[in-house]
Amino acid sequence: MATTIRCDIVSAEAEIFHGEAEMIVATGEMGELGIAPRHAPLITRLKPGKVVVTLPGGEKLDFAISGGILEVQPQVVTVLADTAIRAQDIDEASVLAAKAEAERVLANRGEAMDIEQAQQRMAEVNAQLQALERLRKNLKH
Numbered sequence: 001m002a003t004t005i006r007c008d009i010v011s012a013e014a015e016i017f018h019g020e021a022e023m024i025v026a027t028g029e030m031g032e033l034g035i036a037p038r039h040a041p042l043i044t045r046l047k048p049g050k051v052v053v054t055l056p057g058g059e060k061l062d063f064a065i066s067g068g069i070l071e072v073q074p075q076v077v078t079v080l081a082d083t084a085i086r087a088q089d090i091d092e093a094s095v096l097a098a099k100a101e102a103e104r105v106l107a108n109r110g111e112a113m114d115i116e117q118a119q120q121r122m123a124e125v126n127a128q129l130q131a132l133e134r135l136r137k138n139l140k141h
Helices: 092-108 112-140
Strands: 005-011 015-021 023-028 031-035 042-054 060-065 068-072 076-081 084-086
Touching: 005 042, 005 084, 015 042, 015 060, 015 084, 023 076, 031 068, 042 076, 042 112, 060 112, 092 112
Parallel strands: 005 076
Antiparallel strands: 005 015, 023 031, 023 042, 042 060, 042 068, 060 084, 068 076
């Protein structure tokens, strides 16, 4: 029986991760999904949030994504993300600046399109901030 499954995480810009995993956890539109080897095939949309890949041996890699598609096949799990970034690569200062700008647009109730973009950006930066928090918490342990 297989104890790992191949995992590919790609964004529009680059391949972010390619390797074997014991478990993949992602934020789907209907809630969190846990994908282990021998999982039933599926395709689902992902919302801004996290993807956590547990490597053989237990190490966890944490990614923040801005949304996308998750596809599970018998031998591979593919995350096609709009944007994806490893938690340790997140620039906290730029994320906090983007959050402040999104909050400003939402507070001023600008154009409808601006509000929609600000809400999307707010979801993205919150996902990145949560990834940073999980990274800090894991480093303390």
